[in-house]
Amino acid sequence: MSILDLEMKIAEIETKLNEISSDNHQEIEQLQQQLHRYKSRAYQHLTAWDHVTLARHPKRPKAREYIEYIFDSFIELHGDRLYRDDEAIIGGIAKLGNQSVTVIAHQKGCTTSENIKCNFGMPHPEGYRKALRLMKQAEKFNRPIITFIDTPGAYPGPEAEERGQGHAIAECLREMSSLTVPTLSIVIGEGGSGGALALGVSDEIWMLQYAVYSILSPEGFASILYKDGSRAQEAAEVMKLTAQDYLNRGIIEKIIKEPTGGAHQFPQYAFDQLKDQLEGYLLQIKKVTAKQLLNKRYKKYRLIGEYDSLNR
Amino acid sequence: MGFFLQRQRKLKTSTPKRDINEGIYTKCESCKEVIAVMQLSSNLEVCPTCGFHHRMTAKKRLESLIDPGSFKEINRRLHTLNPLNFPGYEEKIEGLMEANDLNEAVVTGIGKIAGESVAIGIMDSHFLMASMGSVVGEKVTRLIEVSISRRLPLIMVCASGGARMQEGIYSLMQMAKTSAALAKHNDAGLLYISVLTHPTMGGVTASFATLGDIIIAEKGASVGFAGRRVVEQTIKQKLPDHFQTAEFLQEKGLVDLVVSRQELKQTLAKLIDLHEGSEG
């Protein structure tokens, strides 16, 4: 049974439990046992593909919801000053406690019409150029930068190619690596390939418990390496794309706990967990100098890679 | 990145077939004209009839750009591991090493162009489409670091299918690693010339390939982020032939100049000379 089927089954039992008369003790107990069985089955042994499903869950909270819940007085700033405003990436200035921060995020929609507006969270070059503009602005005013990553990938369309998708991403990577302010990236859903990384060359990378991060979608990976996109579930296992995998490998610094069943089951829980960690982080980095930040950030990426040396 | 493997099979055929008349003759990939292998080779793999630029090995590219006897390879022994334990990956790499007489998809070192020392990296698309995994990322980064410490101009001759799938996130992070090293290179006020050759796609396009102070594209080269096939699937239409060609890129303002293979060395020499003594 897939995680979505189990989720439906659980909702079904919960509805039954609500409708049942309260003196029908025997049936209530039966249903509760059933519910417990399903829940432990659903959420205890999640496969990599279950993580992918949860990370892409249509009801999963989107970046704007995190921003509005966690920060105060968020002011959204638009446009790259070159071409247009790309709604697949949103950004602006906000406060957390008394600390001003710049917030930049991939934005997916909750409804079809929202998704069309923000292009399902797939940015064009102007989205990345807006992000870069806001990062440079943050640097000028010495504000920490917090980015939220949630994208299937950069948009693979002809206009995106014509306007230099590769170049726009590359500039983000280079510039993020040398920003003189603290930077933190949080993968809240899907971290898809270079389009995700463009907002992710930060001092620290955190992931929500059920978020995924990968070189390409499991479907794309399967169609390339197995010549069969339908083997995506198998690919997801091979790719080792979960938060726990990356924490074990030292690619990310922290996992943010989600409620049982995923952030969409109880969004405030995920928001509160993240907010709590963010407050601590912002306090802690106040003591770090820009030079220390830059050295540590450079080293973090400099050391990623698995290789040895031949004797011939 | 990674949208381009479907292209790979197609691109592989762009190496001239050597089987006609026991390797004495070959057929141009573009105009199908039969050419003597020796003639094609002495013409830098450019078709004498139609000017089509066939793919070139790193070894031949080096010979075409670097003053004879001046090249010293660095980090030749760096060797790929299998961080995801991807089935068959080690065997694949072994086979490619054997077949191509290369240890990985990029050759890096110090050499001279018209008498001037440069740090140069050359990618070889015969080696797993010169996709970027840990070793390619590490060799490019070390080359950038050598270029900084010895204050030499940096030249990357790019050709790649993108980030290497088999190494997963490690490949993706090489984009960050190489770009971060280039930020240091940029701060050091040194010259970086990126040469985009056929094909340069995906994660390489979205990192060091497009970060040159000067970006040269070789005539007819396909350069892009998403592969043509993927873009066509997105819009459910065929794209015009010139989409993502070097000439298209120049028209769209994405590269500084387009040069033929015969002009490349001379162009590089000229650019290096024009920067002589001006590196801050």
Ligand SMILES: [Zn+2]
């Ligand atoms: Zn020809």
